[in-house]
Amino acid sequence: MTTVFLFDPTEIVKTDKSADSKYFFGRRSLDNGFKCRLCLQIYGPNTSLTTRCLHLQNAPGHPEEYFAAVEQHGFANKLPAELVRQVAEDRALSLNRISFSMNTFIEQSVKVFVVNDLLIHLIDSGEFRDLLLLLRDSLAEKDIPHRTKLTKLVVEAWVKYYAELKVTLNVAIGKISFTADIWSSKGLHPYLAITAHWLGPRGDDLQVLLCQTLLAFRRICGAHSGQRIARIVFNILEDAGIVWNVGHFTLDNVSNNGTFMLHFTSLLRDIGIRDFDEKQNYIRCFANVIRVMEKDDADAEHSDSDTDPATESTDDEEPVPVGMRATRYTWKAGPIHRARKTVAFIRKSGQRRDELQSIITHGNTHSLWKEVTMGKEGTLIESPV
Ligand SMILES: [Zn+2]
DSSP: OOOOOSOOTTTSOTTOTTHHHHHHEEOSSTTSOEEETTTOOEEOTTOOHHHHHHHHHHSTTHHHHHHHHHHHHOOOOOSOHHHHHHHHHHHHHHHTSOOOOHHHHHHHHHHHHHHTTOOGGGGGOHHHHHHHHHHOTTOOGGGSOOHHHHHHHHHHHHHHHHHHHHHHHTTOEEEEEEEEEEEEOTTOOEEEEEEEEEEEEOTTSSOEEEEEEEEEEEEOOSOOOHHHHHHHHHHHHHHTTOGGGEEEEEEOSOHHHHHHHHHHHHHHHHTTOOSOOTTTTEEEOHHHHHHHHHHHHHHHHHGGGOOOGGGTTGGGSSOOBOOSSSSOHHHHOSHHHHHHHHHHHHHTOHHHHHHHHHHHHHHHHTTOSTTEEETTTTEEEOOOO
């Protein structure tokens, strides 16, 4: 049965003390009770005004509708001031929500995957798609992109962002400086990353803004000698339109980076840029030096715990920084690594282990191991057998 609201808002006298209640509670007849305009709940004919008022205050979504009606029709507000404030806050928050459209849905999907570095295959997970469908009735399965489409959208978003970035870079105040490094993936494929940092104008005022961005993240195929990397970096900066405005490079302290700077300077000279110097514009990354020392320290601490020969190659399974150079020499070299290799070599053979045991026993018998100093405390340690 359709509800007949006896009180049409246009007919309600706004000075009527119960105008709000009359607006929200229609009556099908004078003796069969009240029916809420919003949720169609029915109250008996003798229900008090206070009960109806509490319904408007507590039922989901009702306070928002109530205040909207108060504003629109000029009724006297009867709900608590605290509720007024809460609803106003919620309303302000909801103004910041992105309203749904297919375009905003697609844009937001790209953003979620890029910003959180999610695997693109997640979009094809049945559970993930079900979750999206659950959140909006009008969304159909065909509206959600699959991984090929999403990959295309990510690339398109990058192209758009890169065009905007070029404009920003070209209004830099002063020179643009860079950091760069090459890292290996789990499969030992080298990737070059370049970040740029510069000062840019802040709106219309005279203040400046410190800006930074990841300028490039590229798979390096083939040799990555300093000379070749210099050409790759030069091309990246040329493409961004900033090769004429290069400040400093912050790089690892490996010799290959010296070669890179030398060749990069030469490429700049070739196009007539003479105020760039391979030594003056090269900042050696101090943090990297500290990190290498820290890593050596950690290796020394953990070398005794590697008791299973099968764990010998575990350090190959994680991404390894290689610096701007062709091999992983820095990481692999050094006495700690050689010691670990030796230990693994001996553990692999029962014969070698027996021989080592007899050397240790011999050394203990003849007090050969007593003068070994270990640790910060300078403790004298005899070989553990
Ligand atoms: Zn209701």
